[in-house]
Amino acid sequence: MSLEIKNLHVNVDGHEILKGIDLVINPGEVHSIMGPNGSGKSTLAQVLARRDAYHVTEGSVAFNGKDLLEMKPEEAACEGVFLAFQYPVEIPGISNAYFLRSALNAQRKFRGEEEMDAMDFLPFFREKLKLLEMDEKLMNRSLNEGFSGGEKKRNEVLQMSILEPKLAVLDETDSGLDIDALRIVANGVNALRSPERSFLVVTHYQRLLNYIKPDFVHVLVDGRIMRSGGPELALELEDKGYGWIEQEAAAL
Amino acid sequence: MSSNTDTIRNLAQQDYKWGFVTEIEEERIPKGLNEDVIRLISAKKHEPEFMLEWRLKAYRHWASLERADAEPKWANIKYGPINYQDISYYSAPKQKKQLNSLDELDPEILRTYEKLGIPLAEQKMLAGVAVDAVFDSVSVATTFKGKLAEAGVIFCSFSEAVQKHPELVKKYLGSVVPVTDNFFAALNSAVFSDGSFVYVPKGVRCPLELSTYFRINAAETGQFERTLIIADEGAYVSYLEGCTAPIRDEHQLHAAVVELIALDNAQIKYSTVQNWYPGDKQGRGGIYNFVTKRGACRGVNSKISWTQVETGSAITWKYPSCILQGDNSVGEFYSVALTNNYQQADTGTKMIHLGKNTSSTVVSKGISAGHGQNTYRGQVKILKGAQGARNYTQCDSLLIGDKCGAHTFPYIEVKNSTARMEHEASTSKIGEDQLFYLQQRGLKTEDAVSMIVNGFCKQVFRELPMEFAVEAQKLLSVSLEGSVG
Numbered sequence: 001m002s003l004e005i006k007n008l009h010v011n012v013d014g015h016e017i018l019k020g021i022d023l024v025i026n027p028g029e030v031h032s033i034m035g036p037n038g039s040g041k042s043t044l045a046q047v048l049a050r051r052d053a054y055h056v057t058e059g060s061v062a063f064n065g066k067d068l069l070e071m072k073p074e075e076a077a078c079e080g081v082f083l084a085f086q087y088p089v090e091i092p093g094i095s096n097a098y099f100l101r102s103a104l105n106a107q108r109k110f111r112g113e114e115e116m117d118a119m120d121f122l123p124f125f126r127e128k129l130k131l132l133e134m135d136e137k138l139m140n141r142s143l144n145e146g147f148s149g150g151e152k153k154r155n156e157v158l159q160m161s162i163l164e165p166k167l168a169v170l171d172e173t174d175s176g177l178d179i180d181a182l183r184i185v186a187n188g189v190n191a192l193r194s195p196e197r198s199f200l201v202v203t204h205y206q207r208l209l210n211y212i213k214p215d216f217v218h219v220l221v222d223g224r225i226m227r228s229g230g231p232e233l234a235l236e237l238e239d240k241g242y243g244w245i246e247q248e249a250a251a252l
Numbered sequence: 253m254s255s256n257t258d259t260i261r262n263l264a265q266q267d268y269k270w271g272f273v274t275e276i277e278e279e280r281i282p283k284g285l286n287e288d289v290i291r292l293i294s295a296k297k298h299e300p301e302f303m304l305e306w307r308l309k310a311y312r313h314w315a316s317l318e319r320a321d322a323e324p325k326w327a328n329i330k331y332g333p334i335n336y337q338d339i340s341y342y343s344a345p346k347q348k349k350q351l352n353s354l355d356e357l358d359p360e361i362l363r364t365y366e367k368l369g370i371p372l373a374e375q376k377m378l379a380g381v382a383v384d385a386v387f388d389s390v391s392v393a394t395t396f397k398g399k400l401a402e403a404g405v406i407f408c409s410f411s412e413a414v415q416k417h418p419e420l421v422k423k424y425l426g427s428v429v430p431v432t433d434n435f436f437a438a439l440n441s442a443v444f445s446d447g448s449f450v451y452v453p454k455g456v457r458c459p460l461e462l463s464t465y466f467r468i469n470a471a472e473t474g475q476f477e478r479t480l481i482i483a484d485e486g487a488y489v490s491y492l493e494g495c496t497a498p499i500r501d502e503h504q505l506h507a508a509v510v511e512l513i514a515l516d517n518a519q520i521k522y523s524t525v526q527n528w529y530p531g532d533k534q535g536r537g538g539i540y541n542f543v544t545k546r547g548a549c550r551g552v553n554s555k556i557s558w559t560q561v562e563t564g565s566a567i568t569w570k571y572p573s574c575i576l577q578g579d580n581s582v583g584e585f586y587s588v589a590l591t592n593n594y595q596q597a598d599t600g601t602k603m604i605h606l607g608k609n610t611s612s613t614v615v616s617k618g619i620s621a622g623h624g625q626n627t628y629r630g631q632v633k634i635l636k637g638a639q640g641a642r643n644y645t646q647c648d649s650l651l652i653g654d655k656c657g658a659h660t661f662p663y664i665e666v667k668n669s670t671a672r673m674e675h676e677a678s679t680s681k682i683g684e685d686q687l688f689y690l691q692q693r694g695l696k697t698e699d700a701v702s703m704i705v706n707g708f709c710k711q712v713f714r715e716l717p718m719e720f721a722v723e724a725q726k727l728l729s730v731s732l733e734g735s736v737g
Contacts (some may be wrong), residue, residue, distance in 0.1 A: 049692050073691035083692050089685045093707025102703065103693035110694065142707065159693065 080166030516551030535594025538566025591624025
C-alpha cells in the first residue's frame with residue numbers, strides 16, 4: 001500500500017511536464033498536491049492511473065513493491081489504484097449499477113476472489129448510495145448520463161467506495177462543487193479513510209482541505225514539488241497565494 | 253418464452269439414445285440451372301402442379317433478366333461475378349459429417365461455442381456428434397407441436413405446407429414479394445428448397461415463440477429459403493430466425509425470401525440473429541446473404557416488427573420492409589449490423605405508407621471495425637393518400653479503428669403534407685476517454701469495447717426476445733475480438 005515515486009519525468013506531446021518528482025505515500029496517509037494551473041497536478045494523477053498519452057522519460061514508481069509503470073490501466077486498477085476523474089465521461093446504454101458490478105467483479109476475478117452476484121451486490125450498493133446521499137433511481141440511468149457536475153463527482157466517490165482501492169487519487173474532485181456537494185463528497189472520502197488505504201488529493205483550492213484534512217501537503221509548481229509540509233502549508237497558500245513559490249521555481 | 257427453455261431443459265436432462273438416421277439420396281443432380289432442373293426439384297418434392305407452374309414462371313422471368321445482364325449492381329458492395337450455372341440447385345438432405353466427440357471439432361469453433369454460452373448438448377448437435385446423451389430434437393418438436401395444435405396454429409416446413417395447406421399457400425405466396433420483384437427473389441422463387449410456413453388463426457395469440465430450431469430438419473440452413481407467415485385477424489405471433497452459432501456452408505450464395513402478412517388487428521414480430529461464416533481475416537470465402545424480406549400490414553391496426561442482429565456473412569444485402577396499407581398500421585425496424593475484417597453490408601429498410609394514420613419506426617445501429625464497410629440504405633415513402641403518417645428514423649454508426657467505413661443513404665419521399673417525419677443520424681468512434689475510464693475501473697480493453705458497443709446497441713437489443721438478447725450481446729463481443737489493438 002505504499003507508493004514510492006522517484007525522480008519522475010513525464011512528457012506530453014513533446015513537452016516535459018513533470019521534471020523530477022519524488023514522493024512517498026505510506027499506507028493510511030492522506031497527501032494533498034496543490035499548485036497553480038499548468039503545474040502538472042493532473043498529469044501526475046493520470047500517470048499514476050497509467051494513461052497512455054503520458055510518456056515517462058525518466059524515474060520510477062513503485063506501488064506495493066511492484067513496478068507501477070509496467071502496468072496497463074486495468075492492471076493498476078486491479079492492484080488497487082483508483083482515479084476519481086476531474087471530468088467523468090458518459091457512456092450511453094450501460095447503467096451505472098451494471099457498470100459498477102462489472103468493474104467490481106473484474107477486479108475480484110483478477111485477485112482470484114469470488115465474483116458478487118446481483119443479489120449480494122444490491123444491499124452492499126444501497127449502503128454506499130446512502131452514504132453519498134444518492135437516489136437509487138439515478139443508478140438505473142446510463143453511466144453519468146444527464147448527471148450534473150456535482151452528481152458526477154459524487155458518483156466517482158460512490159465508485160471508490162464500492163471498489164475499495166488501496167490508493168485513491170482524487171483529481172480536482174472539488175472543482176465545480178457547491179458547498180453542500182463538497183460536504184457530501186468529503187464525507188464519502190473520510191468514511192473510506194483507513195490504515196490500509198492512502199489518498200492523493202489533487203486540488204487547486206484550500207477549501208476542500210478543510211473537510212478532508214491531509215497529513216501532508218505538497219506544492220507543485222512547473223513540474224516540481226517546491227515545498228512539502230503539514231496542513232498549515234495549505235493555509236499559508238490560501239493567505240499568500242502561489243506567487244512567492246512560483247518566483248522560486250522560475251529562478252531554478 | 254420461459255416455457256421454451258423449460259421444455260428444452262427438461263428433455264436435455266434426460267438420457268436419450270440418439271438414433272441418428274441418415275437419409276442418403278443416391279441421386280445427385282448436376283450443377284446448372286435450366287427448366288429441367290426446376291422440374292426435377294419440383295418432382296423430387298412431389299409438388300402439386302400449381303407450385304411447378306409458379307416456379308417456372310419465376311425461372312423464365314429470372315432467365316430473361318439474366319440474359320439482359322440485369323443483375324442489380326447498385327449496392328455499395330463489391331463482389332466477383334456469380335456463375336449461376338456453377339451451383340447445384342438440388343442437394344440431398346445434408347448428411348452431417350459425423351464426429352465421435354467434440355474433441356474432433358476445430359478448436360476455434362469450439363472456443364466460439366463456449367464464448368457464446370451454447371449448452372454442451374447443443375454444441376454436440378451443431379457439430380454433428382453422434383453420442384448417447386444428446387437430446388432428441390424430434391421429441392422436443394413433438395411437445396412443441398402439441399401445444400401449437402391445441403391453439404390451432406399451423407407451423408411447419410414450407411414443403412409440408414404446400415402438401416397439407418395448398419389453399420393457404422396459393423392464396424398468399426408471392427402476394428408480398430411477387431416473382432418479378434427483383435433478380436434474387438425471382439431466383440429464389442424458381443429454386444427455393446424449403447423454409448417455414450406459419451398460419452395463426454383469427455384471434456389466436458400464439459402461445460410460444462416460434463423458432464426455426466423447432467422445425468424438424470431445421471438445423472440445416474437452406475441456400476434458398478422461402479418463408480411465409482400469416483397472422484389472421486386479431487392474431488399475434490413472434491418468430492425467431494437463426495442462431496448465434498457460426499454456421500458454415502459450402503454454398504456461397506444465400507438468397508432467401510420472407511413474406512409476412514398481418515390482417516386486421518394482427519401483429520407479427522420477426523427476429524433474426526445471423527452469424528453465418530463471414531470469411532477469414534483476409535476476407536476470403538464467406539457467405540453472400542442476399543435476402544428479400546417484406547411485411548404487408550394489410551389490415552387496420554395491424555403491426556409488423558423486424559428486429560435483426562447481423563454479424564455474419566461476407567456480404568449482407570437486405571432491406572426488411574413494411575407496406576403499411578391498413579389504416580393505423582405500424583411498421584418497425586430495429587437493426588444492429590456489424591462488419592469486421594473485410595465484411596460488407598448494405599442493409600436497411602423500406603417503410604411504405606399507404607393507409608391513413610400509419611406510423612413507422614426505424615432504429616439502425618451500424619458498427620464498423622477492421623476493414624468493414626457498413627452501409628445503411630433506408631427509404632421512407634409517404635404516398636399521396638397516406639393522411640396523418642408519422643415516421644421516426646434514427647441511424648447511428650460506430651466506427652472502431654480507422655480502416656473501416658460507415659455510409660448512409662436515406663431516401664425520404666413525402667407526397668402528403670400532413671406527414672410528420674423525424675430523422676436523426678450520428679457517427680461516432682469509441683472515445684479514448686470512454687475506454688480509459690472503463691479500463692481505470694479494472695475492465696480489460698476487450699471487455700470495455702464490448703460494454704461500449706452493447707450500450708450503443710441497447711435500443712435494439714431491448715426489442716429482441718430475451719434469450720436472443722442475451723445471446724446477441726455475447727455474439728457481438730465474440731465478433732469484435734481483436735478489433736481494438
